[in-house]
Each structure stands twice: as structure tokens, then as C-alpha cells.
Amino acid sequence: xxxxxxxxxxxxxxxxxxxxxxxxxxxxxxxxxxxxxxxxxxxxxxxxxxxxxxxxxxxxxxxxxxxxxxxxxxxxxxxxxxxxxxxxxxxxxxxxxxxxxxxxxxxxxxxxxxxxxxxxxxxxxxxxxxxxxxxxxxxxxxxxxxxxxxxxxxxxxxxxxxxxxxxxxxxxxxxxxxxxxxxxxxxxxxxxxxxxxxxxxxxxxxxxxxxxxxxxxxxxxxxxxxxxxxxxxxxxxxxxxxxxxxxxxxxxxxxxxxxxxxxxxxxxxxxxxxxxxxxxxxxxxxxxxxxxxxxxxxxxxxxxxxxxxxxxxxxxxxxxxx
Amino acid sequence: xxxxxxxxxxxxxxxxxxxxxxxxxxxxxxxxxxxxxxxxxxxxxxxxxxxxxxxxxxxxxxxxxxxxxxxxxxxxxxxxxxxxxxxxxxxxxxxxxxxxxxxxxxxxxxxxxxxxxxxxxxxxxxxxxxxxxxxxxxxxxxxxxxxxxxxxxxxxxxxxxxxxxxxxxxxxxxxxxxxxxxxxxxxxxxxxxxxxxxxxxxxxxxxxxxxxxxxxxxxxxxxxxxxxxxxxxxxxxxxxxxxxx
Numbered sequence: 001x002x003x004x005x006x007x008x009x010x011x012x013x014x015x016x017x018x019x020x021x022x023x024x025x026x027x028x029x030x031x032x033x034x035x036x037x038x039x040x041x042x043x044x045x046x047x048x049x050x051x052x053x054x055x056x057x058x059x060x061x062x063x064x065x066x067x068x069x070x071x072x073x074x075x076x077x078x079x080x081x082x083x084x085x086x087x088x089x090x091x092x093x094x095x096x097x098x099x100x101x102x103x104x105x106x107x108x109x110x111x112x113x114x115x116x117x118x119x120x121x122x123x124x125x126x127x128x129x130x131x132x133x134x135x136x137x138x139x140x141x142x143x144x145x146x147x148x149x150x151x152x153x154x155x156x157x158x159x160x161x162x163x164x165x166x167x168x169x170x171x172x173x174x175x176x177x178x179x180x181x182x183x184x185x186x187x188x189x190x191x192x193x194x195x196x197x198x199x200x201x202x203x204x205x206x207x208x209x210x211x212x213x214x215x216x217x218x219x220x221x222x223x224x225x226x227x228x229x230x231x232x233x234x235x236x237x238x239x240x241x242x243x244x245x246x247x248x249x250x251x252x253x254x255x256x257x258x259x260x261x262x263x264x265x266x267x268x269x270x271x272x273x274x275x276x277x278x279x280x281x282x283x284x285x286x287x288x289x290x291x292x293x294x295x296x297x298x299x300x301x302x303x304x305x306x307x308x309x310x311x312x313x314x315x316x317x318x319x320x321x322x
Numbered sequence: 323x324x325x326x327x328x329x330x331x332x333x334x335x336x337x338x339x340x341x342x343x344x345x346x347x348x349x350x351x352x353x354x355x356x357x358x359x360x361x362x363x364x365x366x367x368x369x370x371x372x373x374x375x376x377x378x379x380x381x382x383x384x385x386x387x388x389x390x391x392x393x394x395x396x397x398x399x400x401x402x403x404x405x406x407x408x409x410x411x412x413x414x415x416x417x418x419x420x421x422x423x424x425x426x427x428x429x430x431x432x433x434x435x436x437x438x439x440x441x442x443x444x445x446x447x448x449x450x451x452x453x454x455x456x457x458x459x460x461x462x463x464x465x466x467x468x469x470x471x472x473x474x475x476x477x478x479x480x481x482x483x484x485x486x487x488x489x490x491x492x493x494x495x496x497x498x499x500x501x502x503x504x505x506x507x508x509x510x511x512x513x514x515x516x517x518x519x520x521x522x523x524x525x526x527x528x529x530x531x532x533x534x535x536x537x538x539x540x541x542x543x544x545x546x547x548x549x550x551x552x553x554x555x556x557x558x559x560x561x562x563x564x565x566x567x
Contacts, residue, residue, distance in 0.1 A: 182435065183435065184429045184432075184433060184434075184435070184438075187418075187422065187425060187426045187429055187435075188426065188429070190415060190417070190418060190422075190426070191415055191426050194413075194414075194415040194416060194417070194418075195413060197377070197397075197409065197413060198413040198414070198415060199398075200376075200377070200396070200397035200398045200401070201375070201397060201401060201406070201407055201408075201409070201413070201475070202398075202401065202426055202427045202430060202474060202477075202478060203398050203401035203402050203427075203430035203478050204398055204430075205396075205398045206398065259417075
């Protein structure tokens with residue numbers, strides 16, 4: 001494992017401190033909400049990155065895992081009064097199982113073909129939930145009001161607890177991604193990304209490692225889903241399973257830098273404020289303007305900086321050092 | 323079976339539709355030998371490699387490695403048992419450094435990055451790429467890429483190393499270097515099977531030569547015997563080469 005430089009430790013420490021202090025200084029609820037979304041999409045991006053950025057499996061179906069997480073915990077809570085924290089783990093496990101079920105038959109699909117399969121998967125899941133009476137079909141699920149407490153995963157008086165919980169989730173995802181990237185698994189994922197042949201010739205069980213990547217990714221995405229359900233307190237297929245969400249997750253990761261640990265977080269920190277700001281400035285008329293800006297940025301990035309914005313930082317660092 | 327038989331191929335056939343890429347091929351390789359497989363383009367050399375290493379499933383026949391039947395094994399399992407190979411079209415991980423590439427190979431025998439890195443550096447020193455260890459895979463010349471691919475294969479700590487045209491397209495100096503490397507690898511006690519077109523290299527390094535033509539084995543023998551065999555000359559080397567002999 002690599003040793004950290006003092007600079008890296010101090011930058012990380014200061015950033016963390018600033019994030020911890022942010023909601024205490026900035027008290028506008030709206031800005032805190034935007035930050036929560038940045039963390040949440042950051043986490044979804046990190047989850048995508050494990051399979052997409054490292055293992056080269058471009059998933060356009062992440063919203064399905066996100067939605068399955070949200071639905072599992074909410075369904076368990078509403079029907080069986082099961083605590084959402086348990087629902088969080090259950091949602092992760094269900095999503096990971098679904099990921100394995102879809103990942104295994106897709107083991108031989110590479111590149112675009114895998115991406116197409118994940119679009120189909122995401123849409124099948126969404127349409128299924130839209131018509132599934134057991135989970136209220138298109139009506140969605142309203143999370144019942146409970147007492148405000150950490151144990152209940154519910155807070156009414158302030159967004160602060162949500163802010164810190166989501167920040168903690170994001171950090172957890174980053175730590176997992178860090179350990180994956182710097183372990184045998186990370187090396188094998190990158191070999192698989194290069195080509196299945198080169199991985200196999202080095203003794204990598206490609207099917208197994210692809211399944212691990214997709215399952216870890218699904219678990220983390222589902223955690224974010226449960227968070228979303230407990231935060232917004234209402235879910236329906238159109239709000240948690242849309243293809244647009246999947247696409248946004250991919251864009252965030254690609255813009256920030258696929259295959260880097262911090263890339264997706266940087267991507268989320270840039271793109272989400274853009275969508276929120278256009279929504280404020282342009283209101284309903286502005287629908288799609290954020291996508292227009294995304295498209296423009298993605299074009300710029302793919303032409304001039306294919307490794308994403310994080311790659312830009314890394315390059316500057318390299319030039320400075322040598 | 324003889325204990326020192328490293329690889330034994332019996333009646334191996336591989337069909338692509340109506341085309342027999344390999345037809346009823348028999349041969350065996352003793353431990354510590356360098357065996358070359360030669361033949362004109364399309365003779366089935368690479369197919370043979372792919373059948374042995376689990377990338378293709380042969381239609382019939384049997385492949386045994388130190389007495390163990392590996393015919394139906396997946397490629398990664400074959401590698402795990404101790405057969406490493408390189409590809410005709412060189413395959414390295416382009417966005418990894420040279421060192422990381424070799425570490426990935428070494429991780430087959432180690433769980434932790436630290437010891438795998440030590441092993442990788444040892445191998446790079448052996449193959450002479452250590453000075454370029456922080457270059458990216460995509461930044462290497464073709465000769466260095468081939469050398470890296472051999473290093474990656476060695477990192478999986480094989481007992482049998484199979485090189486598919488590791489010398490094609492190299493300059494004379496590069497050729498010399500890789501030939502020396504192959505001999506060095508053999509001196510470490512490894513068995514090698516080499517597919518090669520460069521005849522001067524084949525003549526110099528091989529203990530035995532197997533000649534394929536149109537999917538069939540037409541000859542097997544010492545390098546000297548092979549180049550003087552009438553059938554081989556006609557099928558592969560052409561009349562011009564006979565004049566030289």
C-alpha cells in the first residue's frame with residue numbers, strides 16, 4: 001500500500017473539516033440540500049466507478065440498484081415495520097443479488113454490448129415496479145412519519161443529520177473504493193478493463209471478478225437509495241428508477257474522472273450545482289438546460305481531457321514534480 | 323507416462339465450420355526443452371496455442387500437463403496450473419505502468435501487493451525492463467511491449483512458457499536480445515514452446531522443431547533435420563531455402 005504524503009493528508013483533513021463545518025456556518029437549508037445531493041450523487045458515482053471506471057463495465061442501469069435499495073427498505077418499513085437501518089443492509093443485499101443475477105448471464109458482454117444490456121435491465125426493473133401492485137405500482141410508497149431519531153433514520157427539525165449521515169456514507173464508499181483500487185482486486189479489475197484475454201492469460205477468473213465489481217457497486221448504490229427514501233420520504237419508480245438518473249451517474253463519473261478515486265465526487269460537485277442553479281434561475285422553463293451544459297462539458301472533456309477533471313489535477317501535479 | 327513429460331497433446335482437432343485449423347495433432351514436450359512450432363501463415367500454430375491454453379475448446383483430442391488432463395480447463399485455470407503464454411498480437415495493460423503490469427501477473431501467486439511488487443521488480447531486473455518500470459504500457463516500443471508481455475507471463479510463475487511470435491517485427495539487435503532472454507529463461511529450468519517465423523532464431527534456440535501445414539503436423543525433429551526434409555522445404559521454406567542449405 002502506498003504511503004501518503006503530508007500534503008495529501010493535510011488537504012484531505014482540511015477538506016473534511018470544511019465539510020463538517022459547512023452546515024454550521026451556512027445555514028440556508030437550500031444550500032445544505034444541494035450539498036446532500038452532491039454527496040449522494042458522489043456516492044453513486046463512486047459506486048459506478050468501481051465497476052465502470054476500474055473494471056470497464058459501463059453500466060447505464062445504476063438507477064435500478066438505487067431504486068431497489070430505496071424500495072427494499074421502504075417496503076420492509078411500511079409492511080413489516082422493519083427499521084430502515086436493517087432495510088439499508090437488506091436493500092444492499094437484494095441489489096447485490098439482482099446484480100449477480102443480471103451480471104452472470106452478461107459475463108461475456110463487453111463494451112457497448114454490456115452498456116446496452118444494463119439499459120435494458122434498468123428499464124425492465126422500472127417498468128416492472130411501475131406495475132407491481134405489491135409495492136403500490138405507480139403510486140409509489142410514502143414513508144410513514146416516525147419519531148425523530150438516528151435509530152429511526154428520520155429527522156424533521158433540521159437537515160443537518162441527513163447531511164452528516166450522507167457525508168459518512170460517501171466517506172465509506174470512498175474508503176471501500178480506495179481499498180479496492182489498491183488491492184489485488186483493483187489490479188485485476190484494470191486488467192479486465194484492458195481486455196478479457198489479457199486478464200485470463202494472467203490467471204484472472206474474469207467472470208468472478210466482474211461479478212464482485214458489479215455486486216459491490218450495486219450494494220453501495222442501494223445504500224444511497226435507502227438514504228434517498230428516508231430523506232425525501234416518498235418514492236415512486238419515476239423518481240428513483242429513471243434512465244436519466246443512470247445517465248447522470250455516468251456523466252458525473254466520466255466528467256470527474258473514471259477510474260480515479262475522487263473523480264466522481266469532483267464530477268458531482270460540479271454538475272449538481274449546475275442543475276440546481278439552472279432550476280432556480282430558469283424554473284420550469286429551464287428543464288434540460290442543465291443537460292445542455294453537461295453535454296457541452298462532456299464534449300470538452302472528452303476532446304481535451306479524456307481522463308476527466310481529476311486527471312487534469314493529476315497532470316498538473318506531475319508537471320510540477322518533474 | 324514418463325515423469326518428465328511436461329506437455330502431451332494427443333489427437334487434437336479444432337474445426338471452424340468446415341475448416342480444420344488443427345487436425346489430429348500429436349506431440350509431447352519434455353521438461354526443460356525448447357520446442358519450436360513453425361509453419362506457413364494459416365498453418366494452425368496460434369489455434370494450437372489457443373487450444374492448449376484454454377482459449378479455444380478443441381473438438382476432439384486430449385491435452386495433458388504433467389499427466390493432468392487440462393483439455394476442458396478455462397484459460398485462467400490453465401494459467402493457475404502453470405502454463406503462461408503471450409499473444410501473437412502483443413497484449414499489455416496500456417494504462418498501467420510496466421511495474422503494475424507485472425504486479426498484476428505476480429498477484430496470481432500472492433495476495434498482497436507488497437510481496438507481488440518485490441517479485442515483479444525481480445522479474446523486471448531479469449528481463450532487463452527495470453529501468454522502464456514507471457513507463458505506461460502504451461508508451462513502450464513494440465520490442466519492449468513484447469519483453470513486458472514475457473515479463474508478465476513469467477510473473478505468474480509458470481512451469482511451461484508458450485511464446486507466440488515474440489520475435490516478429492524486431493530489429494536484429496532486438497532479436498538477439500530476446501533470443502538471449504529465451505535462453506536465460508530456459509537456463510532457469512523452464513520449459514518453452516515457441517511459435518516463430520524467424521528461421522535463424524528457430525535454428526539457434528530450439529531443441530526440437532514441430533512443423534505444421536494446413537492444420538496437420540507434417541514433421542518433427544531436430545532443427546537440422548527439419549530444414550533438410552524435402553516435404554518441409556516444399557511446404558514452407560520454399561526452394562530458395564534449399565539452395566542455401
